[in-house]
Amino acid sequence: VREPEFQGQTKDKLATPEAAKIVETTLRDHFEHYLTSAPADADKLLGWVIDRAEERVKRRQEKEVSRKSAVRKLRLPGKLADCSQNSSEGAELFIVEGDSAGGSAKQGRNRKNQAILPLRGKILNVANATQAKMQQSQQIADLVLALGCGMGASYDEARLRYEKIIIMTDADVDGAHIAALLVTFFHEQMPELIRQGHLYIAVPPLYRLAQGAKTFYARDDEHREELLKTEFRANAKVDISRFKGLGEMLPAQLKETTMLPGKRTLLQVHIPDEESKATEKAVKDLMGNKPELRFKFIQENAAFAGEDLLDI
Structure with a gap:
């Protein structure tokens, strides 16, 4: 065969159209003669072909059912990263x-x-x-x-x-x-x-306090001051960083402080x-x-700054 064509990267199958015609012409007559002279073998071969065809139809139907089920599942919001468990208990x-x-x-x-x-x-x-x-x-x-x-x-x-x-x-x-x-x-x-x-x-942390290998997270200003007094040496510098938002936290930090049961703080x-x-x-x-009701609430409950805190 001149200029043969092969299928795929592995080149394990001849794909030249002319070669297919030559093989078909050479084998067809001999194969038909064999089937005619050996009806028992022909019946076995036919049964095998029918079984394989039924398997293909079955797999195709299963794929279609699976696809439809997937479409139904995809009715969930696109941005939702769902959990893998099926039951609601503990989810x-x-x-x-x-x-x-x-x-x-x-x-x-x-x-x-x-x-x-x-x-x-x-x-x-x-x-x-x-x-x-x-x-x-x-x-x-x-x-x-x-x-x-x-x-x-x-x-x-x-x-x-x-x-x-x-x-x-x-x-x-x-x-x-x-x-x-x-x-x-x-x-x-x-x-x-x-x-x-x-x-x-x-309740995510607002501050991260670090001194050497020691790290603590503070919920607010009051908690920060409490940690500075109780958890760190007074004569050593404490690095204090304030989180601007959850997106600024590393995934490991967010997990440890806000998502991990046993370490996180949740308000029911x-x-x-x-x-x-x-x-x-x-x-x-x-x-x-x-809005007048909100204004009334602010007037009655706001903590106003005194003159000593104002730069006048």
Whole structure:
């Protein structure tokens, strides 16, 4: 065969069209004669061919079923990094702000039982939003889809996909606002989720304190000062760094301080029955559409700076 063509990198199969024609012409007549003269062998060969064909059809059908199942699974939000376990018992969903923090959380999580859902920006304030606005919110749609339990009158506790829902935001004013908006959403649209004890708020560290091989993390200024007095030598320098956000933390740091059971600090959102009415009023006043009520709350509860702290 002149200028032969071979198939693939291993060159283990001749792919020249002319060669195929030569082989077919040479073998076809002899093979047909053999099958005619040996009907028993022909029946065995035919049975083998039919079995292989049925296997191919079966595999194709199984692939199609598998693909359809995968499509159904992909109805979960695209940004959700789900956990591998199938049961909700012990499963945790971390709701984080932004893709940066989401990336660190995804690397630091326990893939078996910890899922990560990054949210871009601030979620809709449902306390003063119409039903139409809520239906148009992609963030709310993603969150409800990830939880799997529906919301409002359609809420079904049995369909909740996680045992713990953990709000994990930056330790700053914006992070606190995002956490407040999320708690408001759950309070207004999934109150039973709170009553059953599923909602938590993670407490990430604000400071990292290091002295030689010794490292501690502080939740706030008061905790930082306490650690400086109790855990470090007074005559040696302590390196103090302040985290600007969760996205600035290394995955290992985020895991150790905020995600690892036994080392992390979680605040469970719990509303006693006797405080339910007062809580409803507080949510309405602070998150509702009447700014004068928020202004009144600030006037009554703000800690104003004295003249000695002002540079006048």
